[in-house]
Amino acid sequence: MKQIQRDGLLVELIDELTSYGSWCGETHIQKATYFLEAMMGIPLGFPYVLYKHGPFSFDLSDELASMRADALLEWEIKPEPYGNALKTTNVSAGLKARVPRALARYRPAISFVAGKFGTRGVKDLEKISTALYVTNEAPGRGCEARARRITELKPHITLDEAKEAVSFVDEMFREAEPVIREIGET
Amino acid sequence: MRGTAKKNNHEIRDPIYAFIHMNSSEREVLNSAPVQRLRHIHQLALTSLVYPGATHRRFEHSLGVMELATRIYNAVLESGETEILGIDRGEYDGMYYRRVLRMAALIHDIGHAPFSHASEDLFPGDCNHEAMTLRLIESDEMEKIWVKLKIQSEDVAKLALGRNHPKKKTFSNTEAILSEIITGDAFGADRMDYLLRDSHHTGVAYGRFDHYRLIETLRILPKTYEGGSKEPALGVESGGLQSAEALLLARYFMFSQLYFHPVRRIYDIHLKEYLQAWLLGGRFPGDVTGLLNLTDNEVMAGIWRASRDPDLPGHDAAERIVMRNHYRVLYTRNPDDVLKCREAGLAIYTVACEVFGEENVRHDRPKVSASQVAFPVLELDERIVSSLLKSDVLRHIPEVAVDTVYIHPELLDAGRVWLNENRENIIESGSEPEDMT
Numbered sequence A: 001m002k003q004i005q006r007d008g009l010l011v012e013l014i015d016e017l018t019s020y021g022s023w024c025g026e027t028h029i030q031k032a033t034y035f036l037e038a039m040m041g042i043p044l045g046f047p048y049v050l051y052k053h054g055p056f057s058f059d060l061s062d063e064l065a066s067m068r069a070d071a072l073l074e075w076e077i078k079p080e081p082y083g084n085a086l087k088t089t090n091v092s093a094g095l096k097a098r099v100p101r102a103l104a105r106y107r108p109a110i111s112f113v114a115g116k117f118g119t120r121g122v123k124d125l126e127k128i129s130t131a132l133y134v135t136n137e138a139p140g141r142g143c144e145a146r147a148r149r150i151t152e153l154k155p156h157i158t159l160d161e162a163k164e165a166v167s168f169v170d171e172m173f174r175e176a177e178p179v180i181r182e183i184g185e186t
Numbered sequence B: 001m002r003g004t005a006k007k008n009n010h011e012i013r014d015p016i017y018a019f020i021h022m023n024s025s026e027r028e029v030l031n032s033a034p035v036q037r038l039r040h041i042h043q044l045a046l047t048s049l050v051y052p053g054a055t056h057r058r059f060e061h062s063l064g065v066m067e068l069a070t071r072i073y074n075a076v077l078e079s080g081e082t083e084i085l086g087i088d089r090g091e092y093d094g095m096y097y098r099r100v101l102r103m104a105a106l107i108h109d110i111g112h113a114p115f116s117h118a119s120e121d122l123f124p125g126d127c128n129h130e131a132m133t134l135r136l137i138e139s140d141e142m143e144k145i146w147v148k149l150k151i152q153s154e155d156v157a158k159l160a161l162g163r164n165h166p167k168k169k170t171f172s173n174t175e176a177i178l179s180e181i182i183t184g185d186a187f188g189a190d191r192m193d194y195l196l197r198d199s200h201h202t203g204v205a206y207g208r209f210d211h212y213r214l215i216e217t218l219r220i221l222p223k224t225y226e227g228g229s230k231e232p233a234l235g236v237e238s239g240g241l242q243s244a245e246a247l248l249l250a251r252y253f254m255f256s257q258l259y260f261h262p263v264r265r266i267y268d269i270h271l272k273e274y275l276q277a278w279l280l281g282g283r284f285p286g287d288v289t290g291l292l293n294l295t296d297n298e299v300m301a302g303i304w305r306a307s308r309d310p311d312l313p314g315h316d317a318a319e320r321i322v323m324r325n326h327y328r329v330l331y332t333r334n335p336d337d338v339l340k341c342r343e344a345g346l347a348i349y350t351v352a353c354e355v356f357g358e359e360n361v362r363h364d365r366p367k368v369s370a371s372q373v374a375f376p377v378l379e380l381d382e383r384i385v386s387s388l389l390k391s392d393v394l395r396h397i398p399e400v401a402v403d404t405v406y407i408h409p410e411l412l413d414a415g416r417v418w419l420n421e422n423r424e425n426i427i428e429s430g431s432e433p434e435d436m437t
Helices: A003-019 A026-038 A058-069 A090-097 A100-117 A122-137 A143-153 A159-185 B024-030 B033-040 B058-078 B094-107 B116-122 B129-137 B140-149 B153-164 B173-183 B189-202 B211-216 B238-259 B262-278 B288-292 B296-308 B315-322 B335-340 B344-356 B409-429
Strands: A049-051 A054-056 A073-077 A084-088 B009-014 B018-023 B218-222 B232-237 B328-332 B361-364 B376-378 B384-386 B404-407
Touching: A003 A026, A003 A058, A003 A084, A003 A090, A003 A100, A026 A054, A026 A058, A026 A084, A026 A100, A026 A122, A054 A122, A058 A073, A100 A159, A122 A143, A122 A159, A143 A159, B009 B024, B009 B058, B018 B024, B018 B058, B024 B033, B024 B094, B024 B140, B033 B058, B033 B094, B033 B140, B033 B288, B058 B094, B058 B173, B058 B189, B058 B211, B058 B218, B094 B129, B094 B140, B094 B153, B094 B173, B116 B262, B129 B153, B129 B288, B140 B153, B153 B173, B173 B189, B173 B232, B189 B211, B189 B238, B211 B218, B211 B238, B218 B376, B232 B238, B238 B376, B262 B296, B262 B315, B262 B328, B262 B361, B262 B404, B296 B315, B328 B344, B328 B409, B335 B344, B335 B409, B344 B361, B344 B404, B344 B409, B404 B409
Parallel strands: B232 B376
Antiparallel strands: A049 A054, A073 A084, B009 B018, B218 B232, B328 B404, B361 B404, B376 B384
């Protein structure tokens, strides 16, 4: 995927997250982008590692900084309990206008993920994105085994929390199926 | 008995920190072939063609990173905010990891090819300097030394390479924090040392900041202000915020003034062109022995010879380097252009190649790491807040971006006339909708 298309999709994701009520910090964008790639199959090309609290892409972090340098994004500083938010700009609206086909193809997937993530807090997103990481690590493994793997990798997550996160991811996969199929057909 | 006790502690003079200390076992790492080779790898490639003082090497930088990483480690552990490391639960051997951290810092650059980052693209296949560093850490020579030091090569690699470890894809909080002490984008010892050292040697004073104060105030803090997250990060006490601002401003100024100086950058491009012509198959060797046998010295000797003999491969690039007859700046990034077309430089480069010939035009658009201005700050009342909430300065530090087009020196005048006449049209046409491929 070309950089312009990738950045156009990131701008759309940030707009969608915001419209679904997210305060849109970098953690929200990181975890939602991970779902776009690892669950919805959008080939954004950001490599992820399982870092301190869940999947994290340093390349995506650099890309967001580059988008700020080019006036496509800007900081919005919010007091506790919110962190540093990123918001789109007038320039980023112009960027979206340049990638109509990419947006038409992937918008339903972006909207689906943003709808699921919009009202969730950072701690929740850390758990469910780790659950997706563990699910993709060994497809077909049962809920209990995946939950134990989560607690092994991230001891600050309890077994019950891990099970809940795995169930959420399984349910989300089921709901995402028609959206993923639609992407494949376009 | 006097005079028979073998000295175990050694000190090395350093222009930045006065003395750097190490014990005899650690000195074996320093004396190993991969670390000694760093005496022959310039820290800043051909920057001395622009800033004549920039002749320092990766060797002294590596010692400096070891020194600063140790100071950061000591400061962070003494601060008491160490729950994350499991010290209170007895899960963490502080002295062991201090030893690992020091050695990881000392060897973190051993995989660099000649002229460091300037030639990074010329490793074969998927190889890069991090993969080479890993191979060297695991080499027979180094394994013997790790055994003597009673440390695991796996742990050294984890901390030296951090998130760029070629094989490791999962990190615990402790691994992440310890590797960030060396390689972190905000307060890593690597960054602190290269800013201070490069500033000292080049005479570009912008790189200085109060690292003493900054290190004293570093803490491991959870980012609780992000919806109650417990994710730990290196942050500062509120009293250290100004020194953190100074570090991040120093980074911005040094990148703008030194690392991305347009003449320095074009020499990197000419150097890469020479290496592509000179190296077998245009690539560095992919094995550790081949890499260890190659330093800046061999390359510079080749450049010198090729500059004087038109029949030798890479003559044109070599002559440009030796005679300082580099390509000249035709276009540099302009904020107004970016608003119209984000890839204005690429648009101009593409058309300029059609007009002047691809061999006479070069384009430079390096990827820049995020400056990481957001980190936790511990207030006097024990609240933890975001640095961006506290600091107007940090909110307004620009991200560095480069987009430069160069042209053959003999075509510079014609190029400028052409660009003045066509600039707006080219930039406008560069912003048309793109097809999906």
